[in-house]
Amino acid sequence: MNNTSIDENGSTMSVLNAKHMQDEEAAFSYLEDIIWPSGPICPNCGVTDNAYALQGVRTKPSGKYPEGKVRHGLKKCKDCGKQFTVRIGTMFESSHIELHLWLRAIHLVCSSNKKISASQLHRKLGITVKSAWLLGRRIRKAMQ
Ligand SMILES: [Zn+2]
Structure with missing residues (x-):
């Protein structure tokens, strides 16, 4: 396994263990509280x-x-x-990627000092490289 610095960072790991990063129902509740x-x-x-x-x-x-x-x-x-x-009208719309994976991806992109690559997101989230590329692009665009 090729572990990068993010995995060795204790605080990053604990955030990724949060319920809304693991469970789809919890991810929706989390986002609904923020958006609505x-x-x-x-x-x-x-x-x-x-x-x-x-x-x-x-x-x-x-x-x-x-x-x-x-x-x-x-x-x-x-x-x-x-x-x-709650996905409608947000960057999560028209994506088949589960919401809790989006939240993980956002956390990974925002917490990494270096630009996180599509292949890193692909490995960490277990999604296809193509999906990882799309997520990374949308998240970076939204952060600007
Ligand atoms: Zn209505």
Whole structure:
């Protein structure tokens, strides 16, 4: 294993052990608290805090997920009836990468002194190099 300086840094490791960096449901709660401090905001009609959580909704079955994947953080607006998640309108939108991996990637990019490469993100997060490259690019762009 090729361990870089980030792994040897105790504080960095403990942050990566935080629940929202490990668990998808916790990652959504974490981001919702930051983006929606006054309750969910519907991206379709703009109403604040008039949505309810949809539990147990799954994606269509696929080869990789024969029973579908749980759709975390799904909300339904009581005003317009549209479904949405906290990812919409953020840099996390239209990405199939799980949110807790995004949060890990952001932490890695922000905490590393040197520019972290796509292949490092790929190894640390267990995602493809292509995904790692996309994440790194979006995060750096958002930080500017
Ligand atoms: Zn709405």
